Amino acid sequence: EGKSKSKVCANVFCGAGRECAVTEKGEPSCLCIEQCKPHKRSVCGSNGKTYRNHCELHRDACLTGLKVQVYHDGHCEEKKTDKAVAASPIVCYLANRNELRSRVIQWLQHEVVPDGWFAKGSNFSNILLKYFKDYDNGDSQLDSTEFLKFLQHNETAINITSYADEENNRLLRSLCVDALIELSDENTDWKLSFDEFLNCFKPGFNPPERKCALEDETYEDGAETQVECNRCVCACGNWVCTAVTCEGTDKVPAVEKTEGADQEMTEEEWTRRVAELNKHQVSLAP
Structure with a gap:
């Protein structure tokens, strides 16, 4: 009882x-x-x-x-220091991703209708297929924009409010959409076929907990490290870094001065630096 x-x-x-x-x-x-x-x-x-x-x-x-x-x-005040150190980037942690996924599954399960005597009901797959068709632009795949529109169909389900600033909360939702797509995107095209979409929300599926790797060490989700004046955070198996100069402006970080003239790291070089951090991703089976 x-x-x-x-x-x-x-x-x-x-x-x-x-x-x-x-x-x-x-x-x-x-x-x-x-x-x-x-x-x-x-x-x-x-x-x-x-x-x-x-x-x-x-x-x-x-x-x-x-x-x-x-x-x-009250709100945190920006610290003024001689040497600027970037604040942590806004990221979607494993807990954020899993919470959003869990909320969507609960929402969809509430729409399941069992078969009646005279009418056929709607099972979990039928409901997902209906939403997939509603938000697909005709190419039989959902990209991140279409996926986000699907989630926005139920504002309560995606109401993640980790930040005081609503703009940051919207950014967090978008990042978690990317994390959900990455979870079941088998061919890594950043779009989900219906089968991939269905796998993403299978109630019995336990998403793997991916860790980040750096210099032969593995780091838990939420771990932080410093790269020059930028802060990098491990989120869903990827290193996510801020991109500011050591003078504190919103540009890619400057390279240390050499014997020649001043040099500044290009955006392409900075992207490559972050990609180096993400070379080895560690996946743990549930």
Whole structure:
């Protein structure tokens, strides 16, 4: 006989950023909070990132597995230093990608209609096929723009609010779309056929946890490293780096001075430098 959540979780304390949930065995389990309340009371985290409220800060710390504390109320102030150091780039972590995927699966499962006595219902594949046809431009594939339009069909499902700035949240959603496409894009053309689209959202599929590699070392999702004045973050198996000069302007970083005249790294050279970081991707089976 199933026990109610209120009874099972009555004496369970999960800590900031977590909430009590009931397992299939009827036992209490502390999980990262699924969704924070939307009230806005911005706080600055110890990681230099501004959050919509305290709950979002603690939830992000739980999802990324990083220690983040409240530094002060309000937005974070930009630090002025003699030598500019880039802030962390906005990235889609494995936890963000998996959360978005889980929300979409839940939304689709709510639309499943079992067969009746006189009418045929709609199974999971039928529903996905309908959406695929609705947003496909006729080439039998979904690119990132079409995929995002599909997700925007249900704003609640994609309401990821990790950042206080809505523009950053929109960017995060776009990055997570790319991460979902990469997850099941078998021929690496950055487009999904219907079979690839179906595989992406199979409820029983456990996405692999990819790690980043650098100089014979492997790094967990969320790990950071410094390249000149730029910060690189491991996200979904790829190194994602900011691109600023050491003077702090939004350009590709300058190369150290040589005996000749000043030299500056071209955009192509910087792209190649980041590609070097991503040469060896490590995939862990679930």
